[in-house]
Amino acid sequence: xxxxxxxxxxxxxxxxxxxxxxxxxxxxxxxxxxxxxxxxxxxxxxxxxxxxxxxxxxxxxxxxxxxxxxxxxxxxxxxxxxxxxxxxxxxxxxxxxxxxxxxxxxxxxxxxxxxxxxxxxxxxxxxxxxxxxxxxxxxxxxxxxxxxxxxxxxxxxxxxxxxxxxxxxxxxxxxxxxxxxxxxxxxxxxxxxxxxxxxxxxxxxxxxxxxxxxxxxxxxxxxxxxxxxxxxxxxxxxxxx
Numbered sequence: 001x002x003x004x005x006x007x008x009x010x011x012x013x014x015x016x017x018x019x020x021x022x023x024x025x026x027x028x029x030x031x032x033x034x035x036x037x038x039x040x041x042x043x044x045x046x047x048x049x050x051x052x053x054x055x056x057x058x059x060x061x062x063x064x065x066x067x068x069x070x071x072x073x074x075x076x077x078x079x080x081x082x083x084x085x086x087x088x089x090x091x092x093x094x095x096x097x098x099x100x101x102x103x104x105x106x107x108x109x110x111x112x113x114x115x116x117x118x119x120x121x122x123x124x125x126x127x128x129x130x131x132x133x134x135x136x137x138x139x140x141x142x143x144x145x146x147x148x149x150x151x152x153x154x155x156x157x158x159x160x161x162x163x164x165x166x167x168x169x170x171x172x173x174x175x176x177x178x179x180x181x182x183x184x185x186x187x188x189x190x191x192x193x194x195x196x197x198x199x200x201x202x203x204x205x206x207x208x209x210x211x212x213x214x215x216x217x218x219x220x221x222x223x224x225x226x227x228x229x230x231x232x233x234x235x236x237x238x239x240x241x
Contacts, residue, residue, distance in 0.1 A: 006030075006037050015045045035237055039138070137215070137236035143167070148234045150215055156208030159188075161217075162200045166193045166233060169219065175233070176224050179205055180214040188215070190224040212238050 007030045013019050014027045031038045137148035146165040153159060161177055169175070169192065177189040186205070193199035203209065214237050219230035 006034065008037060008040065011037065011041050014041065133238075135236055135238055137163075137217070137234040139165070139234060140232050142231045143233045146234055148217065148236075150203070150236065150238065152209045152238065156210035159203035159205070159209045160200065161189060161191070161203055161215075163193065163217070163234065164198050166199060166217075167197050168193050168195060172222055173219055173230075174222050174224065175199070175217055176220040176228070176230075177201070177203060178216045178218065178228055179203075179209070179212040179238075180216065181212045185216075185228055186212075187224055187226075190220070209238060214238055 007014075007027050010019060010023060010027050014024060019027065027037075027041075031041055132154060133150075133152040135150045135152065137150065139146040143166060146163065148161065148163040148166075151160045151162070163175075166175060174190050174192050176187060177191070178185040179188045188203045188205055189201040191199050191201035205212070214235065216228070216232050216236075217234040218228045218232050220228070
């Protein structure tokens, strides 16, 4: 059964703008504090836009202009049934072309929603209390194809960072991981990536990693900086909302 702490079942309809006002407000409030649902909501909106643009344009039926003119003139004459209507399927008679496109979009988003529940269930198992946490990091516009995970031990005393898609830097620069608590940023690691754009390092902190709320990865001079100075290439929350 889906976790009631998320609103994933409402996200497909939210992307289509078809929720009731109170449900839409519920989703909007939830997205302010839940990065999981906020990220998936953005994916659904992208899918909705792409699918709407993929629907081929359809010319209106020739009798539409005549019907509109009669409506404007206040005519109450019965509308003739087009001869070709008898050969149309029951679904086409019930739904206009845009209705068919919307139905296809809703069905497709429903499939994505089911897959999303499976992804979230796996994520929540990975971050269950008493076990190791695997926290995904988000790429920024600087390197949009980058990915990363922060692995945190059960007690928060041990952690590791794994990244992929971060290109090697020149000899004068390295990547640096920052642990965020309130407005303070503490260095957790300085690392480089190989020719396959892959890298990993152990995270070092004076206390438990569970005391920090977020992490970020920046580009810094070789050896690291006392405080962030370069562009952010990855970031994410350590505390799962």
